[in-house]
Amino acid sequence: MPIPDSSMPNPTRIFASRLLRLYLTSVAVFALADVVAVPAAAQQRVGSPQDGRPSDPPRLRRNVRNVLGGVPMTDVDSMHQRVVALLDFDSYKELVRGLTQFGDREQGTPRNAAAVDWIEEQLRGWGYETERLHYMYTPRAGRGAPSPQPEPREEVYATKIGTTNPGEMYIVSAHMDGRGGGEAANDDASGTALVMEIARSLASPEVESDMSIRFALWNNEETGLNGAGAYVEQRAELQGIENPAGSGQYPEPRWLGMIQHDMMMWDHGNPVTFNQALDADVDVEFQLNSAFAEQSAQLGIALINANRMHATDYPAVLSNAMSNTDSTPFMDVVPAVSLRENRRLYETGNGANPHWHQPTDLFETFTDADFTLGLNAAQTTLGAIAKLAGIRIE
Numbered sequence: 001m002p003i004p005d006s007s008m009p010n011p012t013r014i015f016a017s018r019l020l021r022l023y024l025t026s027v028a029v030f031a032l033a034d035v036v037a038v039p040a041a042a043q044q045r046v047g048s049p050q051d052g053r054p055s056d057p058p059r060l061r062r063n064v065r066n067v068l069g070g071v072p073m074t075d076v077d078s079m080h081q082r083v084v085a086l087l088d089f090d091s092y093k094e095l096v097r098g099l100t101q102f103g104d105r106e107q108g109t110p111r112n113a114a115a116v117d118w119i120e121e122q123l124r125g126w127g128y129e130t131e132r133l134h135y136m137y138t139p140r141a142g143r144g145a146p147s148p149q150p151e152p153r154e155e156v157y158a159t160k161i162g163t164t165n166p167g168e169m170y171i172v173s174a175h176m177d178g179r180g181g182g183e184a185a186n187d188d189a190s191g192t193a194l195v196m197e198i199a200r201s202l203a204s205p206e207v208e209s210d211m212s213i214r215f216a217l218w219n220n221e222e223t224g225l226n227g228a229g230a231y232v233e234q235r236a237e238l239q240g241i242e243n244p245a246g247s248g249q250y251p252e253p254r255w256l257g258m259i260q261h262d263m264m265m266w267d268h269g270n271p272v273t274f275n276q277a278l279d280a281d282v283d284v285e286f287q288l289n290s291a292f293a294e295q296s297a298q299l300g301i302a303l304i305n306a307n308r309m310h311a312t313d314y315p316a317v318l319s320n321a322m323s324n325t326d327s328t329p330f331m332d333v334v335p336a337v338s339l340r341e342n343r344r345l346y347e348t349g350n351g352a353n354p355h356w357h358q359p360t361d362l363f364e365t366f367t368d369a370d371f372t373l374g375l376n377a378a379q380t381t382l383g384a385i386a387k388l389a390g391i392r393i394e
């Protein structure tokens with residue numbers, strides 16, 4: 001007779017686990033609702049993000065802005081809030097799902113190449129012209145094996161061209177490759193989908209931007225930031241050059257700032273708990289030990305302000321040890337920050353995400369509360385970019 005396997009899911013266990021999750025969620029929501037209840041008039045003052053939102057995330061609202069103290073909003077801020085409201089929870093989630101259909105998208109595999117094609121297809125479908133950066137990557141030598149030869153790799157980017165300053169741009173980015181044998185849902189479909197959802201939101205012709213905005217989906221992050229590194233190497237010197245002369249076209253607009261997104265959904269505390277921690281937040285990091293540390297901190301403050309003004313559920317904090325992500329090759333050339341679910345060195349590096357590079361980094365691992373953290377990071381970045389790049393909506 002086979003021994004019953006206690007690790008096998010059975011209907012009772014699944015039901016019990018769902019019931020527990022539901023209970024914990026409602027306890028947390030009601031507890032917060034009690035603490036932070038504010039008059040309706042006060043909520044109105046900072047604007048109502050529900051207005052015009054195509055699909056709201058489930059009710060996880062923590063009234064973060066009111067807890068922290070709202071920031072006064074100008075008419076321009078209110079218009080930017082309408083821009084941020086173009087972000088759609090279901091669309092974000094569907095983009096994560098779309099990316100996870102290719103598995104972990106490990107560099108050099110057919111599933112990675114298929115994912116690059118798929119990303120490009122989506123961007124084109126929204127009306128963008130896309131471009132590809134071609135570079136060579138040399139795989140690491142196996143033990144005792146002869147040195148591998150360099151192999152060609154590709155990554156895709158698209159640009160919202162500025163109407164008044166097309167020759168200057170912000171780079172909004174994430175890495176599309178992953179590892180771990182699962183679906184690399186959190187690392188980094190969550191960031192890739194965030195960048196794509198911002199691109200989708202800004203695609204419509206009634207949204208205009210003074211400055212250009214480039215959406216870059218790096219490859220080969222997991223092997224050592226090779227895709228982002230290749231971009232800096234190939235394109236830094238092309239910045240701000242009009243080509244052909246007199247055409248008004250700038251193949252590489254001058255870089256004003258770079259905002260990277262890498263692992264966006266999971267902040268369950270450490271030791272890890274079942275749900276998002278009550279102090280879950282968006283971590284904005286700059287690197288104190290970089291040539292543009294002060295300007296990068298300013299860029300970080302712009303993001304913190306945008307979060308307080310535009311994010312619906314989760315706050316953001318700024319810290320100074322940005323590391324191990326694609327903003328690193330940029331940080332001595334241009335103000336650069338990264339957004340994450342956790343601080344990379346102190347939290348992620350100390351076990352804050354048990355799914356990191358694991359076969360369990362699957363679409364189905366994450367709840368709507370997790371996806372909502374990713375959406376809040378998107379609100380944070382789009383709110384900041386709207387102000388910095390001068391985005392308008394008619």
Ligand SMILES: [Zn+2]
Pocket residue numbers: 175187188221262263
């Ligand atoms: Zn990553």
